[in-house]
Amino acid sequence: MTPAEEHNPPAVPRPLPLLARWLLLAFAALCLVLAVIGVIVPGMPTTVFVLMAAWAAARSSPRLHGWLLNHRLFGPILRNWENGRTVSRRAKWSATAAMAFCAVVIALTAHKAWLAGIGIGSMAAVLAWLWRRPEPDA
Numbered sequence: 165m166t167p168a169e170e171h172n173p174p175a176v177p178r179p180l181p182l183l184a185r186w187l188l189l190a191f192a193a194l195c196l197v198l199a200v201i202g203v204i205v206p207g208m209p210t211t212v213f214v215l216m217a218a219w220a221a222a223r224s225s226p227r228l229h230g231w232l233l234n235h236r237l238f239g240p241i242l243r244n245w246e247n248g249r250t251v252s253r254r255a256k257w258s259a260t261a262a263m264a265f266c267a268v269v270i271a272l273t274a275h276k277a278w279l280a281g282i283g284i285g286s287m288a289a290v291l292a293w294l295w296r297r298p299e300p301d302a
Contacts, residue, residue: 180223188224192217207266207283211241211259218242250300259294263287 181187197219201209214232221229233239233246244250269285274280 185224189218192220192224192228195220206262206269214238214242215245218246219277232257243295244300249297251294256297256299259281260291263291274297275297 179185195213198208199210199213199217202208202213216248218229218232218238221232233242235242240252242254244252270280270283274283
């Protein structure tokens with residue numbers, strides 16, 4: 165260790181204040197509720213809310229974060245994301261199928277064609293981004 169390192173040790177992140185941890189924990193819980201609703205309601209995302217819940221839990225509750233990482237449905241997706249921002253091919257195809265179904269529903273039920281175009285265009289942009297994500301190693 166050099167003399168400069170002895171006087172300036174590496175910065176260790178300080179724990180967040182209690183109020184910030186509680187707010188992040190409440191945000192994580194809200195995101196999990198929205199993710200569950202997203203499983204049921206067509207067109208509402210699930211994965212985005214699970215990722216946000218994991219982010220907030222990692223900063224507020226190691227117990228909740230561990231539960232999410234070990235969850236049988238959410239765990240593999242979260243571990244892939246945390247280990248290199250990868251998305252499995254199965255998840256990509258699932259998202260594509262769900263968004264295609266939602267695009268058909270939107271196209272058939274939208275009151276204005278331009279509203280349908282915005283929704284379908286947004287989903288197409290997300291799919292383009294998603295398919296460009298690397299896949300985890302086998």
